[in-house]
Amino acid sequence: MAAKRNALIGLLLGAEEDWPRAFEQILGLVGPLKVGGETLEIPSERLRISPFDLTDPVRPGLVIDRLAYWYYHPREWLKKAALMNDTYLLNSPFTFQSMEKHSAYCAMLRLGMKIPKTVLVPYKNPVDNVRWAYTSAKYNDSFDLDKIADEVGYPMYMKPFDGGGWRGVSRIEDQDGLHKSYDESGEMLMHLQATVDYDKFARALSIGPETMVMDFRPEQPMHNRYAVSYDFLSPQAGWEAQTVSKVVNAFFGWEFNSAEMLIAGDEVHPIDYANACPDVAVTSLHYYFPWAITALVRWSVYALATNRPATVDLETRRYYEIADDDSLDYQAKMQGYRALADEHFDTENYWNWCDEHLSHLPEAVLEWVDSDGFDKILLDTVRSTYPAHEQEKFLAHFRGLVGLWVKDQKALSGGPSQTPHPEAAVTDPASQSVGSED
Ligand SMILES: Nc1ncnc2c1ncn2[C@@H]1O[C@H](COP(=O)(O)OP(=O)(O)O)[C@@H](O)[C@H]1O
Numbered sequence: 001m002a003a004k005r006n007a008l009i010g011l012l013l014g015a016e017e018d019w020p021r022a023f024e025q026i027l028g029l030v031g032p033l034k035v036g037g038e039t040l041e042i043p044s045e046r047l048r049i050s051p052f053d054l055t056d057p058v059r060p061g062l063v064i065d066r067l068a069y070w071y072y073h074p075r076e077w078l079k080k081a082a083l084m085n086d087t088y089l090l091n092s093p094f095t096f097q098s099m100e101k102h103s104a105y106c107a108m109l110r111l112g113m114k115i116p117k118t119v120l121v122p123y124k125n126p127v128d129n130v131r132w133a134y135t136s137a138k139y140n141d142s143f144d145l146d147k148i149a150d151e152v153g154y155p156m157y158m159k160p161f162d163g164g165g166w167r168g169v170s171r172i173e174d175q176d177g178l179h180k181s182y183d184e185s186g187e188m189l190m191h192l193q194a195t196v197d198y199d200k201f202a203r204a205l206s207i208g209p210e211t212m213v214m215d216f217r218p219e220q221p222m223h224n225r226y227a228v229s230y231d232f233l234s235p236q237a238g239w240e241a242q243t244v245s246k247v248v249n250a251f252f253g254w255e256f257n258s259a260e261m262l263i264a265g266d267e268v269h270p271i272d273y274a275n276a277c278p279d280v281a282v283t284s285l286h287y288y289f290p291w292a293i294t295a296l297v298r299w300s301v302y303a304l305a306t307n308r309p310a311t312v313d314l315e316t317r318r319y320y321e322i323a324d325d326d327s328l329d330y331q332a333k334m335q336g337y338r339a340l341a342d343e344h345f346d347t348e349n350y351w352n353w354c355d356e357h358l359s360h361l362p363e364a365v366l367e368w369v370d371s372d373g374f375d376k377i378l379l380d381t382v383r384s385t386y387p388a389h390e391q392e393k394f395l396a397h398f399r400g401l402v403g404l405w406v407k408d409q410k411a412l413s414g415g416p417s418q419t420p421h422p423e424a425a426v427t428d429p430a431s432q433s434v435g436s437e438d
């Protein structure tokens with residue numbers, strides 16, 4: 001058993017103010033916990049960036065990181081903390097740094113998931129290294145881009161192998177578009193990917209063992225991308241979308257990630273599910289924001305209070321054993337992976353522990369979201385996000401959606417003592433409902 005960690009949550013933040021403020025408020029609602037005969041207080045602190053000796057003590061027992069993807073200094077501090085102090089990380093840079101979108105495609109293809117046909121093509125422009133010209137002349141195969149594109153089929157998507165935030169993504173209709181996009185890709189390494197003609201776009205946000213599958217509309221402006229809809233997927237597709245998100249995270253040891261899936265009929269095609277720094281802004285999540293930040297608090301508190309081991313050991317073999325078992329069909333494999341994912345995240349113990357120690361939290365969060373305290377965060381966020389002439393409109397928009405969440409929760413909880421239990425009904429695909437919590 002690892003040494004007991006400090007019960008401090010560190011936040012490594014960028015420009016965001018909305019969710020950290022909500023996180024701090026909701027964490028404050030947790031109160032002292034009675035764990036193993038002791039009283040445990042779990043505070044949080046916004047971490048600062050400064051030079052560090054590799055042997056300096058690390059105070060936080062758990063860190064929620066929003067910087068490592070872009071900045072090396074905090075990333076390397078996180079690695080030192082994990083290696084030397086067993087600091088629990090959401091997320092660990094050890095896998096996120098090396099396993100990007102491309103690796104996630106490969107691994108989930110191996111597990112039999114329905115990833116659209118994807119081809120990696122070499123750089124358009126030579127990489128900036130004096131030895132490259134020689135290497136390239138000697139070893140690079142020449143290739144026929146048009147032939148590859150014909151095999152993928154038009155229309156297709158060209159996107160960076162490690163993409164995020166729609167950087168460098170283009171939809172290609174024909175040969176001219178193909179060459180234009182490839183020329184423009186420059187020193188970015190690109191995939192060509194077959195287009196999925198989808199009926200629904202599902203975006204699942206997973207935090208530890210909690211998953212919310214949401215109806216996403218990428219063509220809409222940011223504030224309108226998530227629709228509030230409960231039954232936008234069939235029970236089967238809904239279960240599968242949840243499962244993809246959980247399995248990806250368990251497989252790679254990710255704790256806080258979003259998965260984008262294109263749903264055609266009942267077929268679930270994952271296309272983008274390696275997002276080390278998923279969007280949790282109140283101005284995009286709105287209705288789902290209170291759930292997301294509560295889940296972040298709940299899972300962090302659970303991990304610290306139960307001294308959950310922090311590890312970068314992956315158990316890929318266990319997944320591959322299922323993947324390689326020819327007697328199992330797709331559904332049986334997905335069920336097998338889902339069981340491994342629930343084991344990884346300790347799903348059952350987690351909910352039991354929350355019932356025992358955090359059953360007061362949903363009601364307290366509901367009261368707070370319904371108060372001026374939350375409204376102030378919303379107001380400040382709208383003021384810092386939108387131009388003055390649009391603020392009133394957006395404030396009304398978000399107040400309406402958050403108000404709807406409050407109303408729905410009041411109807412659902414039916415009384416202060418009941419914990420809405422997102423995973424409780426999740427046992428078999430036939431009994432799923434999707435778009436509500438989880
Ligand atoms: N294979 C595909 N079929 C249909 N649409 C796609 C496909 N791949 C990407 N898209 C569209 O392009 C957008 C950006 O691609 P995505 O892989 O999500 O990149 P990023 O990691 O930059 O978000 C998606 O949200 C979707 O609207």
Ligand SMILES: [Mg+2]
Nearest residue numbers: 165166260272
């Ligand atoms: Mg995306």
